[in-house]
Structures are given as structure tokens and as C-alpha cells.
Amino acid sequence: xxxxxxxxxxxDTLENFKNQKYVNALSLLTIIFTFFVINIFFFLKVNxxxxxNKFASEYRAEIFLKKDxxxxxxxxINLLKQEPLIKKYVFTDSKQAKELFLKNFPELxxxxxxxxxxxxxxxxxxxxxxxxxxxxxxxxDKYKQYPAVKEIKTNLLLIDKLKGAQRVVxxxxxxxxxxxxxxxxxxxxxxxxxxxxxxxxEVSILKMVGASNFYIELPLILNGIILGVVGALISxxxxxxxxxxxxxxxxxxxxxIRPLIGTSNLSAKYYFYLIIIAGFVGGFSSYTSxxxxxxxxx
Amino acid sequence: MxxxxxxxxxxxxxxxxxxxxxxxxxxGDFFFITGHSGAGKTxxxxxxxxxxxxxxxxxxINGKNISVIPENKIFVFRREVGVIFxxxxxxxxxxxxxxxxxxxxxxxxxxxxxxxxxxxxxxWVGIHHKIWKRTRTLSGGxxxxxxxxxxxxxxxxxxxxDEPTGNLDEExxxxxxxxxxxxNTRGAxxxxxxxxxxxxxxxxxxxxxxxxxxxxxxxxxQ
Ligand SMILES: Nc1ncnc2c1ncn2[C@@H]1O[C@H](COP(=O)(O)OP(=O)(O)OP(=O)(O)O)[C@@H](O)[C@H]1O
Ligand SMILES: [Mg+2]
Numbered sequence: 001x002x003x004x005x006x007x008x009x010x011x012d013t014l015e016n017f018k019n020q021k022y023v024n025a026l027s028l029l030t031i032i033f034t035f036f037v038i039n040i041f042f043f044l045k046v047n048x049x050x051x052x053n054k055f056a057s058e059y060r061a062e063i064f065l066k067k068d069x070x071x072x073x074x075x076x077i078n079l080l081k082q083e084p085l086i087k088k089y090v091f092t093d094s095k096q097a098k099e100l101f102l103k104n105f106p107e108l109x110x111x112x113x114x115x116x117x118x119x120x121x122x123x124x125x126x127x128x129x130x131x132x133x134x135x136x137x138x139x140x141d142k143y144k145q146y147p148a149v150k151e152i153k154t155n156l157l158l159i160d161k162l163k164g165a166q167r168v169v170x171x172x173x174x175x176x177x178x179x180x181x182x183x184x185x186x187x188x189x190x191x192x193x194x195x196x197x198x199x200x201x202e203v204s205i206l207k208m209v210g211a212s213n214f215y216i217e218l219p220l221i222l223n224g225i226i227l228g229v230v231g232a233l234i235s236x237x238x239x240x241x242x243x244x245x246x247x248x249x250x251x252x253x254x255x256x257i258r259p260l261i262g263t264s265n266l267s268a269k270y271y272f273y274l275i276i277i278a279g280f281v282g283g284f285s286s287y288t289s290x291x292x293x294x295x296x297x298x
Numbered sequence: 299m300x301x302x303x304x305x306x307x308x309x310x311x312x313x314x315x316x317x318x319x320x321x322x323x324x325x326g327d328f329f330f331i332t333g334h335s336g337a338g339k340t341x342x343x344x345x346x347x348x349x350x351x352x353x354x355x356x357x358x359i360n361g362k363n364i365s366v367i368p369e370n371k372i373f374v375f376r377r378e379v380g381v382i383f384x385x386x387x388x389x390x391x392x393x394x395x396x397x398x399x400x401x402x403x404x405x406x407x408x409x410x411x412x413x414x415x416x417x418x419x420x421x422w423v424g425i426h427h428k429i430w431k432r433t434r435t436l437s438g439g440x441x442x443x444x445x446x447x448x449x450x451x452x453x454x455x456x457x458x459x460d461e462p463t464g465n466l467d468e469e470x471x472x473x474x475x476x477x478x479x480x481x482n483t484r485g486a487x488x489x490x491x492x493x494x495x496x497x498x499x500x501x502x503x504x505x506x507x508x509x510x511x512x513x514x515x516x517x518x519x520q
Contacts, residue, residue, distance in 0.1 A: 002407070004408050005403075005406035007409075008403045201387075202389060205400065207349075208349070209377075209401040209448065209452070210373045210374070210375075210376035210379075210401075210404060210405075210452070211404035212370075212373045213369075213373070295369070
């Protein structure tokens, strides 16, 4: 195969685009929409995932202590030290708790001062080894009874909710993503069919003068690949622009949700794979179309 | 050499467009096929290019049974055959150059070479002054020249022409026939399907007459 063939094939490909610019534009829109929606779902998944990692990657409990019982506190800590279930613990006395709070919310300083007495209890944060819920619950039931303990809070429920949310996003994403991918697939199949039919006469002439299937079919397959790649690329650009301008439109609301939805953008690697997959979908669709509508022989 | 051995072709069950045709056409032959409309002339030519496959029988060309060449390899063989149709089959919206260049582009020749060879062949058929015109603006005789140029620019060893003069007036018909004669003296096997008795009387040496798909008469002069 000589190099010039590729030049002629590229010319044919561009010629097809020019001749069928409206149908091509239409299918491009479908593809952009498809991958835009896929981007949204991946974005949600990544950010919920990040949130989960930040707040709920390991099981832990906050043991809030009753006041002014230093003796009891030390006893409890000694007990915890011997617990095989506990990986590590961090003790925060009420003074530290107050300082930490004021550091995070300096504007509430006055309110805290107004209360007078330090409202923050001392606490011990314990990190569990492993994820055996039964053992963790037994541990909590046991220590709840302990005289120095006021209350124990775990992050088990939070973990469940985040996992549930992530699952919902993944399932709806898969559902809509695959429907849209199928839509794109059929759109490309039909667009290529239209292009192939519009070139029917030329194809029969090409066959007669001895063009290889490669020469005849590659422009159509490239057409599909280009639609996929360009469509995905535009969806990526549109999505990034949306992320950039969204804060300006949602202002207050966005400030509120931003810490909740996390800060991860989709990675370059994700986009790279997205575009590769889009190209593959485009190529596969057009190949399907070509082998269905072009390769007929009596 | 082209050899048909008891070739049958049926488009619709029970009806034969060609029925038990056996013959040999030698390399370098100037060969005519004649017969009434529907006799099977076009079918005969389409079998040679393998646009269609025989229902039964074998077609051996240059020692190869072309029926068994896989679909994705047949293009190599087709480059050996130049075809000219009665209705020209040109791309009407493209220039004369584009139409003829097609035969060379598919071979991946550099554009410079293609330009040179296309111009040369257009000179030979006498249409080079219209090289950049769209084919739809040409007369029938001019279009036929373009079709011939496209068929021969790749220097095929076999040239097939289906009613090449059907749409042309007498004078131009003779010019076209002279071209085929010249191509033949250069070594190409030329096969022409026509029911023009006048042309046959004037040019035909070897001739196959078909009648309803069967050989009515076969005249081969050694
Ligand atoms: N694609 C097809 N499908 C069905 N029947 C066909 C097809 N092509 C040709 N035939 C039939 O086969 C027979 C031979 O047709 P063919 O075209 O070979 O005749 P011909 O000798 O070239 O006629 P003409 O002089 O009119 O061109 C005819 O009866 C025709 O109707
Ligand atoms: Mg015919």
C-alpha cells in the first residue's frame, strides 16, 4: 500500500463530510449530548468517591466524655489501649476542642464567649481495625455503659449513605449512558448508510476500476471515527466550560454544595480514554454499517 | 486467455441469461459479441469482470478461475480489465480529470504521475482540451472518450466495451472503433458487445452470436 493512497482516502473522507454536512452535524450533536451526559455521571461518581474517601474510608467512632472526671478518663484510655479492635486513638480535651472550633469558625467567637462555660466536651476518637460491623457494634454497646462516657457516635451510617448514593449514580449512569451510547451507535450506523448510499454510484465505479475494499470503505469508517472523536472532544470542552461558568450562575448555592460534592475534576486520563472509546464506538458503528450496506455481491 | 466452460447464469430461478456457454478468447484477440436485446451480451461481460458470478461452470482468465478469488482480493484482478459502458457511468459532477484520475488514485500513484498520465491518455482520446470541465457538460461522444480514457489509463490487458457506440453518430462511432483497433494492435485483448451489424461487418473477425443465452454462432478465425 502506497502512502499516497492515504492522502486520496483523506480527501474522499473530507468530501463525504462536505457533501453530507447536515446529517453529519446532526449525528455530531447526538454524540456530543451522549458524552456530555456520560461526563456528568462520571463527575458525580468521582466526587462522591472523593467525599467517601475523605470522610468515610475507615470506620471510626467519636466517644464524647462526661465532664470533670479525669481519673475516669485515664482509666478509659487505659482500657482502650488494650482493645484489640482499635488501631489508634486521639484524645482531645475540652480546651483543645474549643480552640479547634474557634479556629474553624472564628466568626462564632463571641457566641462561644457568651455561653461562658466551655460547651465542648472532651472526646476520644478511635479508629477501628478492619470493617467488622458486628464487632464494632459490640464495642460501642460495651463502652456506652461506661460511666465516663456520655455518647458514642460512629460514621457507619454516613458510610452506608455515601455508598448508596454512589451506587445510585453508577446505576443511573450505566442506564442512561448505555441508552445514549446505543442511540449514538444507531445514529452513526444510519448516517454512514446515508453517506454510503449517496456514494453508491461512485462506489460501483470504484469497484469496477479495481479499488480495494480498504480504499472504498476506509473513508466511511474514518467518517464514523471522526464523528466519535470530535463529538467526545466537544463534549469535553463543553463540560469543562460548564464547570467553569456554573459557579457564576449558581453563586450562593454553589458555595454551599461545593464542599459537599468535592473538588475533583475529571482527569486528563479519563478524557483520554473517553475520546479513545468514542473513536472506537464511531469506528465500530461505521464498520457495522459498511459491512451491512456496502458489501453486496451477486 | 479467457475461457468459458459450460457457463450458466440465472438471475431468476428457472430462467437462464446464459446457458451452457463454452468458448476461448485468445490473448490479443479483437472479439465481438452480438445478439438481440436480452440475448446475454451484458451478462457475458459482467461475468468477465466478476460483477456477477456464474450459477454453474467455470471462467478461467489468465489461468485463474476467477469465481474462487475471494471478494476482498478481486480488485487486483479488476485492475487488469478496463470496462466501457453504453451509458458511460461517469461521475457527472466531477471534472474529466477526476473521472479518469480515479483509476490511478486507487493504485496510490503520486498526484504528479497521475496528472501526467491522465493528460497523456486524454490527448490520445482527443479530449484533453476539456480536462477541467464537468462531465455533465460534455456531449455523448465526448463522454464516451472520457469513459475510454478511464478504462485504459491503467493499461489493462483486457478491454471490455458494452455497446460503446450505441449513443453515438456514425462518424464518431468509427473514431471510437479506430481507438479500440489501435489498443488491440498494442496488445490488449478487446471484447466489444454490440448489435450494430454495420460495425460487425466492418471490424469483426472473431464473433460470438448469442440467442436467448445460448451460442447461436461462433466464428473464430485463426
Ligand atoms: N440484474 C438482473 N436481474 C434479473 N434479470 C436480469 C438482470 N440482468 C439481466 N437480466 C436478464 O438476463 C437476460 C440477459 O440480459 P443482458 O443484459 O445480458 O442482455 P443484453 O444482451 O445485454 O441485452 P441488451 O442488448 O438489451 O443490452 C435478459 O432476459 C434480462 O432480462
Ligand atoms: Mg446489454
